Amino acid sequence: MDEWGIALPAIIGTVAVYYGSRVLYKRFPFPFLLPIVTGTAVIVLFLAAAGISYPAYMIGGKWIEHLLGPAVVALAIPLYKQREVLKMYAVPVMGGVTAGAAAGILSGYFPAKWAGIEENLIAAVLPKSVTTPVAMEVSASTGGAPALAAVFVMVAGIGGVVSAAAFFKWCGIRHELARGIALGSASHAIGTAKALENGEREGTASSVAMTLSAVLISVLIPSLAFILF
């Protein structure tokens, strides 16, 4: 019962912050005001100001986080509804995801190597484009710290969704399937949540890309580890 005394305010507070940041984003739809950005900032600042530790907040926060499991399962619905589209575009989806996964590993590994960064730190950066649990496992299997890997997953997720609109325009990625594949390959489930807001097709392409890239990267990185590290 003492636990619920902490958990309930944390849950209600998080939902309230989320709704507030949604209202703000509807009024001012700038990428850096996306609910995931302002919501995270408000929670982090509030906890810091009130002197509440992250583990204490998570006594309530874990109940919200736990719903991510069934939410990922729920992605089967858009996938199934768009099955004809996916069948038709199987080659672009596979091609885009594979190219993206390879580019992500190379463009994470070499700059870090040239900057003289230790291998155990590099191992935590490489799986940044896949969903948190996969990234943590892949990082651990190649000698990187799981918690550090989770931080870079957030950098890829938030950095990706904040930049996506301007970046797609700038480099001429216009097709909705290509946008979805790019978001899912680069920014995993956070990118997929954004793609779903843009439309069912873009969201579907993104969920497929996210799934394929999780499978691909969890096979690729441990196999390449012998060469890289």
Place this chain on the structure above:
Amino acid sequence: MDGIRMIVHIGILYLFYYAGVWIQETLNTVIPGSIIGMLLLLLFFYAKLVKPALIEKGANLLLSHMPLLFLPVTAGVMAHFSLFAGKGLILAVIAYISTLIVMLTAGWTAQWLVRRRESDG
């Protein structure tokens, strides 16, 4: 009624989620239980064992508020603030630029293949 229906729908999604987690633990794989659960549900749709309408209300609720579900996780960077000093900062910049490179490569490749396909047909 709608509220009860949503809870039942989310309950069914949880069944698939836990089945996925169980498969992950049994096979001892890095592919997360949630993704295995999603593939399992997709398989049930294809086999016509489950109709999308059976879970649609709950699924739509979760999918339309997915950013909320991430907030506790993303707030977790707070626990690692010290990492963003020195080498951590360099790595965060590399991670960000590399993310854009992934978007560019995946997006361009996909778009090129989509257009090729559309001009064929």
